[in-house]
Every structure is written in C-alpha cells, then in structure tokens.
Amino acid sequence: MMKVLVTVKEVAEVEEDFEIEGTGIADRYLEYDLNEWDDYAVEEAVQIAETGDDIEVVSVTIGPERCEETIRMALAKGVDRAIRVWDDALAETDLLDVAAKTRILRAVVEAEEPDLVFTGVQAGDDSFGATGVSLADAVGFEWAAVVNDLDVDAVLDESVARVHRELEGGVDEVTEVDLPAVLTIQTGINEPRYASLRGIRQAQRKEIAEKHLADLGLDAEAVETDVRLTEMYEPESESDATIFEGSAEETAAQLAQVLREKGVGAE
Amino acid sequence: MSSDVLAVTEHRRGGLRDVSYELVTAGRELADEAGGDLHLAVIGGDVEAFAEDVNRKGVDYVHTVDRGEEFNHDVYVRAVEALHAELDPAVVLMPNSVNGLDYAPAVANALDLPLVTDAVAFEWDGALAATREMYNSKVETTVEVDAEAVAVTIRGGEWPGAEGTGDAEIAPFDVEIDEDALGSRVIGFEEAGGGDVDISEADVLVSVGRGIEEEENIELVQELADALDATLSASRPIVDNGWLPKNRQVGQSGKVVTPKVYLAIGISGAVQHVAGMKGSETIVAINTDSNAPIFDIADYGIVGDLFEVVPALIDEFEG
Numbered sequence: 151m152m153k154v155l156v157t158v159k160e161v162a163e164v165e166e167d168f169e170i171e172g173t174g175i176a177d178r179y180l181e182y183d184l185n186e187w188d189d190y191a192v193e194e195a196v197q198i199a200e201t202g203d204d205i206e207v208v209s210v211t212i213g214p215e216r217c218e219e220t221i222r223m224a225l226a227k228g229v230d231r232a233i234r235v236w237d238d239a240l241a242e243t244d245l246l247d248v249a250a251k252t253r254i255l256r257a258v259v260e261a262e263e264p265d266l267v268f269t270g271v272q273a274g275d276d277s278f279g280a281t282g283v284s285l286a287d288a289v290g291f292e293w294a295a296v297v298n299d300l301d302v303d304a305v306l307d308e309s310v311a312r313v314h315r316e317l318e319g320g321v322d323e324v325t326e327v328d329l330p331a332v333l334t335i336q337t338g339i340n341e342p343r344y345a346s347l348r349g350i351r352q353a354q355r356k357e358i359a360e361k362h363l364a365d366l367g368l369d370a371e372a373v374e375t376d377v378r379l380t381e382m383y384e385p386e387s388e389s390d391a392t393i394f395e396g397s398a399e400e401t402a403a404q405l406a407q408v409l410r411e412k413g414v415g416a417e
Numbered sequence: 418m419s420s421d422v423l424a425v426t427e428h429r430r431g432g433l434r435d436v437s438y439e440l441v442t443a444g445r446e447l448a449d450e451a452g453g454d455l456h457l458a459v460i461g462g463d464v465e466a467f468a469e470d471v472n473r474k475g476v477d478y479v480h481t482v483d484r485g486e487e488f489n490h491d492v493y494v495r496a497v498e499a500l501h502a503e504l505d506p507a508v509v510l511m512p513n514s515v516n517g518l519d520y521a522p523a524v525a526n527a528l529d530l531p532l533v534t535d536a537v538a539f540e541w542d543g544a545l546a547a548t549r550e551m552y553n554s555k556v557e558t559t560v561e562v563d564a565e566a567v568a569v570t571i572r573g574g575e576w577p578g579a580e581g582t583g584d585a586e587i588a589p590f591d592v593e594i595d596e597d598a599l600g601s602r603v604i605g606f607e608e609a610g611g612g613d614v615d616i617s618e619a620d621v622l623v624s625v626g627r628g629i630e631e632e633e634n635i636e637l638v639q640e641l642a643d644a645l646d647a648t649l650s651a652s653r654p655i656v657d658n659g660w661l662p663k664n665r666q667v668g669q670s671g672k673v674v675t676p677k678v679y680l681a682i683g684i685s686g687a688v689q690h691v692a693g694m695k696g697s698e699t700i701v702a703i704n705t706d707s708n709a710p711i712f713d714i715a716d717y718g719i720v721g722d723l724f725e726v727v728p729a730l731i732d733e734f735e736g
C-alpha cells in the first residue's frame with residue numbers, strides 16, 4: 151500500500167489587457183486553470199499509481215468552490231480522490247503566504263500520511279516557488295526541489311526517491327532522498343495526458359471532500375500571515391524598442407529592411 | 418535581535434556563482450538601512466578560497482563552514498540555523514536559484530521566519546518591504562513584512578555584483594552535523610546531451626514560443642529560419658512538449674545565447690527565458706500582447722499575430 155499526495159492550485163492567468171483594482175487584478179480579466187507545474191505533478195503521481203493496484207493518489211487544494219472544476223480535471227486524469235480546504239478565514243486574506251499554506255498542508259499531510267508528496271516547482275501566478283520545501287521541513291519529510299526525473303522503480307522497490315534536480319545551465323544534479331519525501335516537480339518530467347471522456351465521466355463520481363480549518367484541527371490564527379500584499383501596479387515600461395506599425399505585410403517589410411541592414415539572410 | 422544581515426553565498430563545481438557577489442551588494446544595502454553588519458556564510462567546497470574571493474567591499478564578516486564539496490540542502494539548513502542562533506540577524510538573505518529553492522524555504526520554516534522569495538528590490542524601515550513580480554512579470558507588487566526578522570531570496574541579475582577588496586574578518590564556524598541524520602545524498606552531475614546543433618554558436622536565432630500553439634506549426638518558423646539562414650531555437654514549453662529537442666532550449670535551464678540577432682516569436686519573455694538571451698546584440702519580438710515583458714528588452718518589435726507576420730516575413734526574403 152502506498153499513497154501519493156499531490157498539491158494542486160488553480161491559478162489565474164491575466165488577459166492581454168487588464169485593470170488593477172486595489173491590490174488585485176479585476177476578476178473579469180482573469181482566467182483560471184490548473185497550475186502548469188501541478189499538471190506535471192499529477193501526471194507523475196498517476197504514472198506511479200499505474201504500476202500497481204495498491205497505490206492511491208490524493209489531491210489537495212486550498213481554494214474556493216470555483217476550483218472544483220479544476221480539481222475535477224485532476225480526477226479525470228486518474229487522481230483517486232481530492233480534498234479542498236476552504237474557510238471564511240481564508241476568504242478574508244488577500245495573500246496566502248508560504249507559512250500559512252505550510253500550516254494548512256501540514257495538517258493534511260499529517261491526516262493522510264502519504265509516502266510521497268508532489269508539489270509543483272512554483273505556482274504560475276504568485277510564484278513563491280517555496281511551498282513544497284517549506285512543507286517538507288514542517289512535516290519532517292526529506293525533499294528535493296526542481297525535479298525533472300524520478301526513478302519510479304527505486305521508489306517502489308527501495309523506498310528512495312532517486313531524482314534529477316535541474317540546475318541552471320543544462321546541468322542535472324543526481325540525488326537520492328529517503329521516503330517519505332516531498333518532491334517539487336519541474337515541467338518536462340513527463341508528458342501530461344489529456345483527460346479521456348471516460349476519465350471525465352468517472353471524475354463526476356469521485357469524492358472532493360471539503361474541509362474547513364476546524365476539520366483539520368486549525369483555527370483562524372493558522373492563516374494569519376506576516377507577509378502582506380500592500381501594493382500592485384503595472385511596471386513602468388522599460389522598453390525603448392522601435393515598434394513597427396501597420397499591416398502584417400507593412401510591418402514585415404520594415405522588419406525585413408532592418409534585418410537586411412544587419413546582414414541577415416544575405417547569401 | 419541584532420540589525421545584522423546574514424547572506425548565504427552559492428558555489429557549484431569549484432566556482433562561486435555570480436549571485437554570490439550580488440548578494441553582497443543587496444546585503445550591504447539592507448545592512449546600511451538597518452544599521453547593522455553584513456555577515457556572509459560560505460558553506461562547503463574550497464571555503465578558504467571562496468571566502469577570500471567574496472571578501473568584497475562592504476563585507477564585515479565571513480563565516481566558513483568546511484563541510485563537503487558540493488551543495489547538500491541538509492548541511493545548508495543546519496549551518497544556517499546554527500549561524501542564525503549565533504548572530505540573530507534581522508535578515509537571512511539567500512539566492513533565488515535552483516539550489517536556493519532547495520533550502521531557503523526549509524530555513525525559513527525551521528527558524529519560524531516569514532519568507533519573501535524572488536525579491537527584485539527592497540527597503541528596510543524597521544521591517545522589510547520588498548518588490549516582487551506576479552503573473553509572469555505582468556505586474557509588480559509590494560509586500561510588507563510584519564515581523565522584525567525575515568528570510569528573503571533575491572532574483573539573480575537584479576543587483577550589480579560587488580567589487581573591490583574588503584577587509585572582512587574571515588573565520589571558520591563549527592557546526593555539528595550528524596552524518597547519519599542526512600536524508601539526502603548528492604550522487605553527482607549529468608550534462609544535458611549535446612545533440613545536432615549548438616545554438617550558442619549561431620549568428621542569427623529564430624526562437625519560437627508557446628504562441629505557436631501546435632506542433633505542426635513549428636514548420637512555419639523552420640521555414641522562416643531557413644529563409645533567414647538562421648538556426649531555430651525555442652522557449653522551454655516547446656521543448657517540454659517534445660516539439661524540439663532539449664539542445665534548442667534558450668534560458669536559465671537551457672543554453673545562454675548571444676547571437677547578433679535574436680527573433681523571439683510568440684515568447685512572453687519570462688525571467689528564466691530572458692536569463693538566456695538578454696545578451697543578444699539585437700532582439701526582435703513578435704507578439705500579440707503589447708504588454709508582454711519581452712518588449713522591455715527588445716530593440717525592434719511587432720505587436721501582431723505571428724501567423725500573419727511570419728508568412729509575410731518569409732515572403733520578404735523568398736518572394
């Protein structure tokens with residue numbers, strides 16, 4: 151029996167043109183989707199589950215009811231069941247910092263007792279890049295950050311995670327960590343599947359358990375944060391680019407002239 | 418608590434990484450504002466040589482922890498914890514590098530410090546206020562920390578590297594680490610495969626990003642590359658999708674390129690991409706989104722649909 155817990159976040163993507171209201175982007179300019187890195191984490195967990203009958207994959211998200219659509223996508227791809235943590239106290243905070251997320255996810259890990267936890271390297275919206283490793287320290291698991299290769303046989307047979315950590319400049323570090331462990335998953339580690347029609351149908355019957363803070367033995371203090379978002383603004387454009395105006399043909403002609411001047415395309 | 422700053426340097430395979438010198442600059446800036454000293458930690462590797470090297474202007478103390486050759490996150494966490502217990506600094510400053518991401522959050526959690534990652538600027542006024550980006554650099558934010566002590570990681574390339582020779586006190590720092598308690602073991606390194614072309618050698622790169630939408634559309638940019646006598650490269654998602662091989666990837670975890678001309682087509686200009694191409698002589702961006710950060714570093718730009726502009730450009734060179 152083995153259990154893999156995958157943390158997933160529904161992230162907001164901003165449309166090309168948008169407006170800032172207070173310390174956030176007006177909701178009408180936001181589109182929601184499963185965090186790109188979490189999609190790879192889900193796939194990695196599901197691939198492990200497919201190697202045996204006795205392997206359960208559970209997803210957890212901290213987010214409002216709206217997220218359920220995104221969680222269903224993870225269920226449709228093969229996650230067995232999901233937990234969604236939400237609370238009035240959470241609705242009131244405008245930034246869930248790493249410490250607050252760690253306290254919540256820690257309670258979930260302690261209740262579920264997984265052998266492996268997968269998170270994404272980062273959330274595409276606020277990009278702390280920190281939740282997985284912070285969580286590992288909080289629950290006393292080993293960890294590895296920015297993992298782009300995992301030896302699944304070693305997980306199953308030896309209870310170690312033998313991983314590649316993708317460093318800067320095309321160099322991988324090969325590292326071994328004992329289980330239980332938290333791995334933060336980098337894109338490219340696998341090819342995330344599309345949900346099949348059958349998967350989507352099955353996902354409708356899978357459980358998404360809603361948990362309030364009290365259900366996890368936490369109170370509102372757990373989500374009080376010392377890191378406050380006090381300002382959001384559009385950065386001043388540093389651009390001194392020459393922008394060509396006109397139709398595609400006109401702009402292409404202007405660009406072609408510049409390129410030729412630089413010797414591009416000259417035989 | 419002191420008003421000091423403790424900055425943790427980074428090295429790999431025998432050399433200090435640039436961010437170490439940037440940490441000195443950023444750390445000095447904060448230490449001046451807080452009215453304290455700047456301490457550096459050098460953990461592992463040739464600590465004496467590294468300590469001499471980072472002893473740049475503005476450094477007050479360098480603490481060396483002579484432990485192992487390469488980065489190991491368990492060692493880093495223990496060492497920073499022990500230094501923190503000794504110095505009680507107001508700020509622990511770490512790099513927002515891949516290795517930084519592998520220990521800084523654990524340090525913050527272990528020391529119960531609020532954590533601000535990927536800071537691009539900050540101020541100290543009794544507490545920290547930092548500037549960070551969100552939504553793929555589309556907006557900037559200010560985050561204020563309601564605590565007297567904080568852990569911060571800084572983005573590489575945002576502060577200039579410190580220069581000049583400092584007169585810091587360099588001393589070894591002993592940390593007790595139980596070898597058996599280390600749950601992680603670094604086995605070695607592997608280089609990404611070489612492949613058929615070396616994009617860092619090319620004079621002209623036609624680089625394609627997620628704006629291309631489908632694998633079969635790669636043909637279109639290949640055609641442009643052929644017409645321009647250029648080499649085709651890509652942003653990460655194109656490689657992750659398996660549409661082009663890894664040796665074509667430009668960026669932090671791919672290749673650093675400095676061609677005469679770099680055409681970014683349907684690439685947003687995420688920080689990890691820009692890290693690999695900002696040194697190009699001339700940068701051209703073609704993107705539907707006039708707010709895309711790639712335009713901030715471009716010399717020439719077309720705000721338009723690549724599926725219209727690229728064919729027109731091919732016509733210009735082939736027609």
Ligand SMILES: Cc1cc2nc3c(=O)[nH]c(=O)nc-3n(C[C@H](O)[C@H](O)[C@H](O)COP(=O)(O)OP(=O)(O)OC[C@H]3O[C@@H](n4cnc5c(N)ncnc54)[C@H](O)[C@@H]3O)c2cc1C
Pocket residue numbers: 271272296515553625626627628629651652653654655666667668669670671672682683684685686687688689690693703704705706709721722723724
């Ligand atoms: C640790 C780490 C390391 C990383 N390393 C790298 C790296 O080495 N290299 C790298 O590239 N990334 C790297 N990334 C990923 C990086 O954060 C971005 O996700 C990635 O660069 C985005 O690629 P993109 O610009 O192609 O896609 P997107 O950000 O999705 O941008 C697509 C762009 O295409 C434009 N577009 C859409 N349709 C059209 C059209 N019809 N015509 C014209 N324009 C269009 C859009 O406006 C948008 O700007 C790394 C991330 C992490 C966390």
Ligand SMILES: Nc1ncnc2c1ncn2[C@@H]1O[C@H](COP(=O)(O)O)[C@@H](O)[C@H]1O
Pocket residue numbers: 156157158159185187188210211212213248251268269270271272273274276277278279280281282
């Ligand atoms: N609200 C959330 N709910 C569940 N998981 C999350 C949440 N926020 C972050 N995570 C997980 O932590 C990873 C890193 O996020 P971050 O540290 O916020 O950049 C994400 O890829 C998710 O797997």
